[in-house]
Amino acid sequence: MIRFLLNDRLVSVEECSPSLTILEYLRTTEVQRGTKEGCASGDCGACTVVVAEPDGDQLRYTSLNSCITFVGTLHGKQLLTVEHLESAGELHPVQQAMVDWHGSQCGFCTPGFIMSMFALYKSGDAVNRASIERALAGNLCRCTGYRPIIDAALSLAGKGAEDCFSEREVDIYARLQKIREEWPSGSLKQGDRLFFSPTNSDELAALLQSHDSAQLVAGGTDLALGVTQQLKQPGVLIYTGLVKELTDIEVYDDHLLVGGGVSYARLEPVLEAHLPAFSQLLERLGSLQIRNQGTLAGNVANASPIGDTPPVLLALAARVHVRSGNRCEVIDIDQFFTGYRQTALPDAGFIEQIEIPLKADYRLHVFKVSKRLDDDISAVCAAFSLKVEAGIVTDARLGFGGMAATPARALKAEQALIGQRFDEAGIAAAQAALENDFSPIDDVRATGSYRMQVARNLLLRAVLEQNNDQAEPLEVVQYA
Ligand SMILES: Cc1cc2nc3c(=O)[nH]c(=O)nc-3n(C[C@H](O)[C@H](O)[C@H](O)COP(=O)(O)OP(=O)(O)OC[C@H]3O[C@@H](n4cnc5c(N)ncnc54)[C@H](O)[C@@H]3O)c2cc1C
Ligand code: FES
Ligand code: FES
DSSP: OEEEEETTEEEEEOBSOTTOBHHHIIIIISOOOSSOOSSSSSSSOTTEEEEEEEETTEEEEEEEEGGGSBGGGGTTOEEEOGGGSOBTTBOOHHHHHHHHTTOOSSOSSHHHHHHHHHHHHHHOOOOSHHHHHHHHTTOOOSSSOHHHHHHHHHTTTTSOSOSHHHHHHHHHHHHHHHHHHHSOSEEEEETTEEEEEOSSHHHHHHHHHHOTTEEEESSOTTHHHHHHTTOOOOSEEEEOTTOGGGSOEEEOSSEEEEETTOBHHHHHHHHHHHOHHHHHHHHTSSOHHHHHHOBHHHHHHHTOTTOSHHHHHHHTTOEEEEEETTEEEEEEHHHHEEETTEEOOOTTEEEEEEEEEOOTTOEEEEEEEOSSSSSOOOSEEEEEEEEEETTEEEEEEEEEESSSSSOEEOHHHHHHHTTSBSSTTTTHHHHHHHHHHOOOOOOSSOOHHHHHHHHHHHHHHHHHHHHOTTSOSSOOOOOO
């Protein structure tokens, strides 16, 4: 059974499909239809809801796409939808702002925008143009136009986060903690289809060993697309979001250890402090709703050749800490991607942590090239970790996505770079060597020749960055 609060009502669910999404649950079981379905793939934001959960001694409110989030992940959390914002006949300040600034026309997108704005309002972050664009980049509107919506959000600047939810926060926090203490793990079943939400690594390892067909779900932002787009019906799902050992980020002098269940949104500030170029890439990964859910481990395990973080992890020589049963091993990221969407993860194995080395004498350059700035998949992603001494490259690791069937290092280009001056002439041999490393394909995102040209140009971009620190560290290149 899972237990969560739907606003302030305790809901218990025992029998239901393990792949039932929150959106379906709201619109069918609860008959609350304020939350809309637009794309069912995490792209439009019409289905945005807010989930609150204990974080330290307070509640953390995050927006997410209910169309690609399974209801089982709600165990021990509070679910808030557009129906819950009005209180004692009064609109929430966020709703009132949308009315006052004419932020809605047909209204289909409006509940999603309202919930994204509500999450920003409750986040305690300053409300300004930048934070608004960040909060709303995952919400599409086809008829109002964005100016009145952004004006509505801007009108909330400086108003604080006080509202009817603040008054109830202590009570909600205590009720959620009580659920987590009395029933730490959650589960669902429908016939022989099962959903588990274990709370520690031993429990997770044992569940994976006893269910052959089990699939792990972290944020679900890849896995749930199989359900909503390809109508797959997973037999057994095991949620990593409540597994204690997977939810920590450990910071050491020379490395970070990122738990397999840590969302991008939680990782971003840590990377900002230690690897800012990596953190800026995350700003370009999906939308805020996706980053609130998606994980580094999910991106690595998914092993997509166009995933954004594997090139960076390859450049940084990351190590993947995996566990299967009682056996733990550490796999160099170079050995992890074994073929198209294939990995070295052992049977019944899972990623406990990802180790990211921190090297003060190396400089990291990260580039994502996509058609749109926000919420788009890379045509090419590149990350270069370089040691340059007295103008000469003494060590180099070049990670690429979008250039081969797996995320991959450009080993020949690395060899051609080492020992050369890091300037336009010095990188020429490495640029040429990329042709021997990769034969990129044509697809909907770019042609192979375009990808190769971009890869060569990004090396030049790194030279310009390194030699001119005023250059922007992360570049978007738009093309027809
Ligand atoms: C709208 C949208 C935009 C997106 N934009 C981007 C983008 O810009 N860049 C990008 O790279 N990706 C993007 N993605 C893809 C996705 O968000 C990322 O790949 C994300 O990192 C997946 O993480 P997750 O936690 O949601 O994984 P899940 O969907 O939960 O899992 C993905 C896979 O990893 C496995 N897995 C999860 N956790 C573990 C673990 N601890 N150990 C072993 N296996 C595990 C699962 O079984 C599954 O096979 C986007 C997706 C959507 C829907
Ligand atoms: S319905 Fe479009 S993001 Fe969920
Ligand atoms: S108001 Fe019609 S889609 Fe936004």
